[in-house]
Amino acid sequence: MQDIKQILIKKIIKAIREIYQKEADTSKIQIQATRKDFEGDYTLVVFPLLAASGKAPLETATEIGKYIKASTAEVSDFNVVTGFLNLTISEIYWQSIFEEIYSIKNFGFKPSTGKKIVIEYSSPNTNKPLHLGHMRNNFLGWSVANILSAAGHDVAKVNLVNDRGIHICKSMLAWQELGNGETPKDAGMKGDKFVGKYYVLYNEEFKKQKEKLMAEGLSEKEAEAEAPWTKKARSILRRWERGHKKTRQLWEKMNNWVYDGFDVTYSALGINFDKIYHESDTYLKGKEIVLNALKTGELSQREDSTVYLDLTEYGMDEKVLLRGDGTTVYMTQDIGTAIIRYNDFKFDESIYVVGNEQDYHFKVLSVILDRLEYPWSNRLTHLSYGMVELPEGKMKSREGTVVDADDLLEEMITSARTSSEKSGKLTEVSDKEKKETYRKIALAALKFFILKVDSKKNMVFNPKESIDFNGHTGPFIQYAYVRIQSLLNKANNNNMYPKKGSDTLISKNELELVKSIYNFSEILELASKKRNPSIIANYLYDLAGEYNSYYHNSPILKEEDEKIRNFRIILSEKTAEILKSGLSLLGIEVPERM
RNA sequence: GGUUCCGUAGCUCAGCUGGAUAGAGCAACGGCCUUCUAAGCCGUAGGUCGAAGGUUCGAAUCCUUCCGGAAUCACCA
Numbered sequence: 001m002q003d004i005k006q007i008l009i010k011k012i013i014k015a016i017r018e019i020y021q022k023e024a025d026t027s028k029i030q031i032q033a034t035r036k037d038f039e040g041d042y043t044l045v046v047f048p049l050l051a052a053s054g055k056a057p058l059e060t061a062t063e064i065g066k067y068i069k070a071s072t073a074e075v076s077d078f079n080v081v082t083g084f085l086n087l088t089i090s091e092i093y094w095q096s097i098f099e100e101i102y103s104i105k106n107f108g109f110k111p112s113t114g115k116k117i118v119i120e121y122s123s124p125n126t127n128k129p130l131h132l133g134h135m136r137n138n139f140l141g142w143s144v145a146n147i148l149s150a151a152g153h154d155v156a157k158v159n160l161v162n163d164r165g166i167h168i169c170k171s172m173l174a175w176q177e178l179g180n181g182e183t184p185k186d187a188g189m190k191g192d193k194f195v196g197k198y199y200v201l202y203n204e205e206f207k208k209q210k211e212k213l214m215a216e217g218l219s220e221k222e223a224e225a226e227a228p229w230t231k232k233a234r235s236i237l238r239r240w241e242r243g244h245k246k247t248r249q250l251w252e253k254m255n256n257w258v259y260d261g262f263d264v265t266y267s268a269l270g271i272n273f274d275k276i277y278h279e280s281d282t283y284l285k286g287k288e289i290v291l292n293a294l295k296t297g298e299l300s301q302r303e304d305s306t307v308y309l310d311l312t313e314y315g316m317d318e319k320v321l322l323r324g325d326g327t328t329v330y331m332t333q334d335i336g337t338a339i340i341r342y343n344d345f346k347f348d349e350s351i352y353v354v355g356n357e358q359d360y361h362f363k364v365l366s367v368i369l370d371r372l373e374y375p376w377s378n379r380l381t382h383l384s385y386g387m388v389e390l391p392e393g394k395m396k397s398r399e400g401t402v403v404d405a406d407d408l409l410e411e412m413i414t415s416a417r418t419s420s421e422k423s424g425k426l427t428e429v430s431d432k433e434k435k436e437t438y439r440k441i442a443l444a445a446l447k448f449f450i451l452k453v454d455s456k457k458n459m460v461f462n463p464k465e466s467i468d469f470n471g472h473t474g475p476f477i478q479y480a481y482v483r484i485q486s487l488l489n490k491a492n493n494n495n496m497y498p499k500k501g502s503d504t505l506i507s508k509n510e511l512e513l514v515k516s517i518y519n520f521s522e523i524l525e526l527a528s529k530k531r532n533p534s535i536i537a538n539y540l541y542d543l544a545g546e547y548n549s550y551y552h553n554s555p556i557l558k559e560e561d562e563k564i565r566n567f568r569i570i571l572s573e574k575t576a577e578i579l580k581s582g583l584s585l586l587g588i589e590v591p592e593r594m
Numbered sequence: 595g596g597u598u599c600c601g602u603a604g605c606u607c608a609g610c611u612g613g614a615u616a617g618a619g620c621a622a623c624g625g626c627c628u629u630c631u632a633a634g635c636c637g638u639a640g641g642u643c644g645a646a647g648g649u650u651c652g653a654a655u656c657c658u659u660c661c662g663g664a665a666u667c668a669c670c671a
Contacts (some may be wrong), residue, residue, distance in 0.1 A: 035614065045613055047651060056652085084614060108637060125671070165671065211664080306669060316667085323669040330671050342613080360666050386599080387664080394664090425631065441633085455605065457600065458664065465605085465620080469633050472607080472619035478632050487630055538608060541618080552626095552635045594633075 001100055001521070004033045004089065007074060008042060015067040022052040034106060034513075039079055040086030041515065057083035057390045067335050093509070095504050101140045102574055104502075106581065108521040110152035116289040118345050119145050119355035119383075120158045122271070123256050126258040127167045127199040129192040130265050132388050132403040132461060133355070139447050140455050141384055141588060142271050145534040146585045151528035159245040160337060163255050164280040165330075168235040171195050172250055173229060174202035179556050190406065192261025195254055200397075203564065205229055241327055265405055270443065270587055275344075277337060283328050286336025289311055290321045290328075293372055314367055316360075321368075332501060334365055335372075342376055350533070356384040356456070383531055386458035388450075403463055412442035412467060437591040441475050444588045448474030451586050452537040474588055477579055480496050480544035481590045483551065484576040491557060491569050498566035513571060514542050514594050520578050524585075533586055540582045547575050 007027050016024040028048035034040040045062045046053075053060040058080060063086050065078035076090035099568020101107050124130060130138075141157070149155040175182075175198045184194040195336035200333060206229050220586050224230060239247040239503040247383055268274065294307055295298045299321065301307050307322040321332050352362060362382035369377035387394065395402045420426055452472070453459045469475040491497045506514060520539070527535040556572065559565040580590050 013642090030613075033614080043614085047613080050651085068636075083612070129609055144658085162671065167671065218648095246601085304669090308669095320669055325669080329669065333671090355665090356599070358671090361671090363598095384599090389664090391605095419633065423631085423633065425633095449606095457607090460606065462606080468620070470620085473633085473634090475633055476619090479631080483631055483634085490630060534608085541608095545618085548634060549636090551630080555630075557630045 001104070002097075002581060003044065004074065004097075007072075008068075011075075012044060014050065015071075016052055016063045018056065019063055019067060020053050021321070024049065024052055033519075034086050035471050038081060038084075039088065041089040042087050044085040044087065045171050046085055079231040092507050093133050093515050095285070095506050097518055098571070098574075099504055102570060103519060103548055107517075107574075107578070108524045108581070109150045110525070112154070115153045115348045115429065116156075116345060117153045117160055117349045117351065117373060118146055118156045118347045119148070119342060119351040119353065120160055120341075121145075122266075122273070123160045123162060123354065124262060125162045125167060126192075126255050127171045127195060128397070129190070129196045129261065129403040132342055132405065132408065135269070135405050135446070135503050136385060136410075136450050136455075137355070137387050137460075138266075138269055138271050140383070140533065143451055143536075143585060144234050144351070144353065144383065144531050145237060146532070146587065147252075147533060147536065150524060150585060153452060153528075156274045156347075157272070158275050158277060158341070160277045161259075161280065163278045164240065164251075164283065166233055166237050167199070168230050168251065168255070169221065169233045169240065170202040170206075170246075171199040171228075172236055172254060173233050174198040174205065175254065176250070177205075177342070184260075191257030191259070191265060192260075192265070193406075195258050197591075202233075209407075211452050214369050224425055237327060238325060242540040249458050249562075250346065252527075258472040267408055269405070270589070277341070279337070282335040282337045284336065285340055286332040286334070287322065287328050289334055289335055289339065289372065308314075309368060309371065311364065311367060316364060317366070318362055319368070322574065331361070331365065331368070334361075335368060338365070338369060338380065347376075347379060349381060351383050351387070352382050355381045357385055358382070377489055380539060383455070384477045385455040385522045388459055388461050389460050391460060396529070397434055405463070408463070409442065409446065411463075412446055415440050415467075416441040416445070416469065418476075420594065429593065440591045441469065441478065441591045441594060443471055444474030444478050444583070446474075447586055447588050448477070448537055453543070454534050455532060474583075474586075475594070476584060477544040478553075478588070478590050478594060480547050481579045481583075482592065482594045484547075484572045485578075485592055487556060487572055488569070488576070496556070496565065496569065499571055503563055503566070504570070505563050507564065508570055511566065513546055513575065517574060517578055520582065527585075536582055536585050538578060540586075543575065547572075549578075 008031055009026070012029050013024050013026070016022055030045040030048065031042050033042045044061070046057050046064070050060060053063070055063075061080040061083065065080060065087070068075050068087065069078050074089055075087050076094040079086050079087040118169055119141060122134065122138050124220065125135060134238055143157050145157045163254060168365070172383070178201055179198065184191045187194055189197070205301060209229055210220075210223045211226040213226055215325070216221060218226060236247060240251060290299060292450065294301060299307055299309050299553070304322045304324045306320050308318045308320045310318050312318070319331060320329060322328060338350070341347070342462065354362065362380070364381055366377055369380070389395070390401060420441070438526055450459070480491040488497070523535060523539045527533065554563065554568065559568060583590060
C-alpha cells in the first residue's frame with residue numbers, strides 16, 4: 001500500500017530542486033495532518049525551507065503548492081495560510097485508497113520481521129491474591145504483546161512466578177501455627193485468597209511480637225530481626241533451600257492452592273502465557289553464576305560472607321547477591337532467570353513489564369549482566385509503568401484499601417448487567433449470551449480505562465465513579481461496533497448488501513472517516529515502536545466517535561442513491577473491522593449485540 | 595540528601611521526535627428517540643498548560659533553575 005506522506009515528501013524534494021536548484025534536507029520536510037479547521041488533508045510547514053528558497057513564507061508555500069498541484073495526480077488543490085501549505089488529496093485518490101484497504105484482510109498488520117521478542121509480565125507472588133495494580137500489569141503486558149505481534153515480531157509471552165522466598169515462608173508458618181490443617185475448600189475460599197489470609201495473619205502476629213519487643217526497649221530494626229516469627233520464617237527458608245522434604249511438601253501444597261486461584265482470575269481476565277517460569281526452578285542458576293563469578297574474582301565477599309558487587313563506579317551502590325547464610329536475593333534470581341530465558345529463546349529483545357518502583361533494580365540487572373560479560377545484556381528492556389492509586393492515595397493492604405481483582409471484575413459485571421437491563425435491548429437473547437455480553441462489556445470498561453492512560457504515568461482509580469460505560473470508555477467503542485453489526489444485518493435481510501467490489505464513491509461526509517481508517521496503519525506502527533497501548537486506545541475512541549457522528553448525520557440504509565448507499569454500507573463494515581481488530585490489540589472482545 | 599518520573603479545565607485523562615485558535619470524557623446547563631441500537635448525537639460553560647528564565651520565525655512540547663507530588667537508594671520481592 002502506498003504511503004501518501006512519502007509520495008508528498010518525494011514531490012516536495014523534487015519541487016525544491018526544480019524551483020530553487022537546492023537539495024532539501026529530508027529531515028526539514030514536515031508533513032502533518034491538516035488541522036480540522038482548515039481546508040486540506042496534509043500540511044507542509046514551510047518555515048524550515050525558507051533557507052533553501054530564499055523567499056518569504058507565503059511566496060515559498062505558494063510556489064511549491066503550484067508546482068505540486070500541477071505535477072501530482074494525487075493532489076487536487078492547495079491553499080496557503082501564513083507559513084503552512086495545505087494540500088488537498090483528490091477524492092479519486094481517496095477512493096482508490098479505500099478500495100485497497102477494503103480488499104486487505106488485516107489492514108495495518110505488518111508482515112513478519114523475524115525479530116524474536118520475549119515479554120515477561122504478570123509475575124505474581126504466591127502469597128497475595130491479584131489486585132488492581134496487577135491488573136494494570138496484566139492488561140499492559142497482554143496488549144503490548146499483541147501490538148508487537150501485529151507489528152510482525154515473533155512474540156513469546158512469559159510469566160515468572162515468584163513462588164519461593166521469605167514471603168512464602170511467612171504464609172507457611174502462619175498456616176502451620178494457626179491453620180489446624182484447614183484447606184481452601186474447608187474455608188470456602190479461592191486458593192489464592194486462602195493463602196493470602198494466612199499471610200495477613202502472619203503479619204498481624206509479627207506486629208504484636210515486634211511491638212512487645214519494642215516495649216522492652218529494642219529499636220524497631222532490632223525488634224523486627226528478633227521477633228520469634230521472623231526467626232522461624234528464616235529457618236523455614238533455610239530448610240526449604242536445603243530441600244527439607246516436609247517443608248517442600250507444604251510449600252508445594254500451598255502454592256498449588258494459589259495456582260488454582262490464579263488460573264480462575266487469569267481466565268476471567270482473558271489472559272494467558274506461552275511459558276511459565278518458576279523462580280524455584282531458576283534461582284539456583286543465579287546462585288551458580290554468582291559463585292562462579294566469585295571464584296574468578298568478578299565479585300567480592302565481605303567478612304560476614306555476603307557476596308556483593310561494587311557498582312559505585314556506575315553511580316550505584318554495592319549490590320548484595322548472596323546473603324551471609326548463603327541464600328539468594330531477588331537480584332540473584334533475576335540473573336539466573338535472564339540467562340535461562342536467553343538460552344531458551346535466543347531473543348533479540350526481552351521485555352520486562354514491571355512497575356516503576358523497580359526502575360533501579362533493572363538498571364542494576366543490566367549492569368551486572370554486562371559486568372559478567374553476557375553479550376546480550378543490552379537486549380533487556382524494562383517496560384516500566386506507574387502505580388494505580390486510589391482517590392485517598394496509595395493502596396495499602398494493611399489498611400484494607402486494596403482493590404481485589406476478582407471483586408472488582410464481579411462488581412463491573414453486575415453494573416454492566418444493570419445498565420443493559422435498563423436499556424432493555426437484550427431481552428430476546430439467551431441467558432448464556434447475556435452473561436457473556438456482560439462479561440465482555442465489563443472487561444472492556446476495565447481494560448480501556450486502564451490502557452487509555454499512558455502506561456508510564458501514575459493513575460488514579462476511583463472505584464465508585466471511575467468505571468463508566470458512557471463517554472470515553474471501552475463500551476463506547478463496542479457500541480459503535482455493535483450498531484454497525486445491526487446495520488449490516490438489516491442491509492443483508494433487505495437485500496441491500498452490496499456485492500464485493502462494487503463501485504465506491506466518497507462524499508464529503510465520508511472523507512474524514514476514510515482518512516481515519518487509513519491512519520490505523522501508522523498508529524499501529526507508532527504504538528509498537530513506543531510499546532504503548534494508549535495510542536491505540538485513544539485512536540479507537542476517536543474513530544468510534546467519528547463514526548457515531550457520521551452515523552447520525554448521514555442516512556445509510558435510507559439513502560436513495562444505490563451507489564452512495566452501497567458505499568456507506570461497506571465503509572461501515574470496514575470501520576467495524578478496524579474497531580474490532582484494534583480492540584483485540586487491547587485484549588478487548590466485541591459483542592455482536594449490546 | 596542523591597537519582598529517576600510526574601504537575602494540562604472542578605475531577606479523570608489526551609496532545610510532548612517544537613508548528614496554526616491547547617482537545618476529550620465525567621460532573622453542570624440546554625436541545626434531539628412514531629426514522630438504520632439514545633451505552634448515542636448536537637450545543638453552552640469551564641485554561642496564566644506548576645512558576646520564572648533561556649533557545650527561535652514559532653514552546654504545553656527542548657534546556658536551566660525553582661516550587662509541588664511520587665518512586666527508589668535493603669542480607670524485601
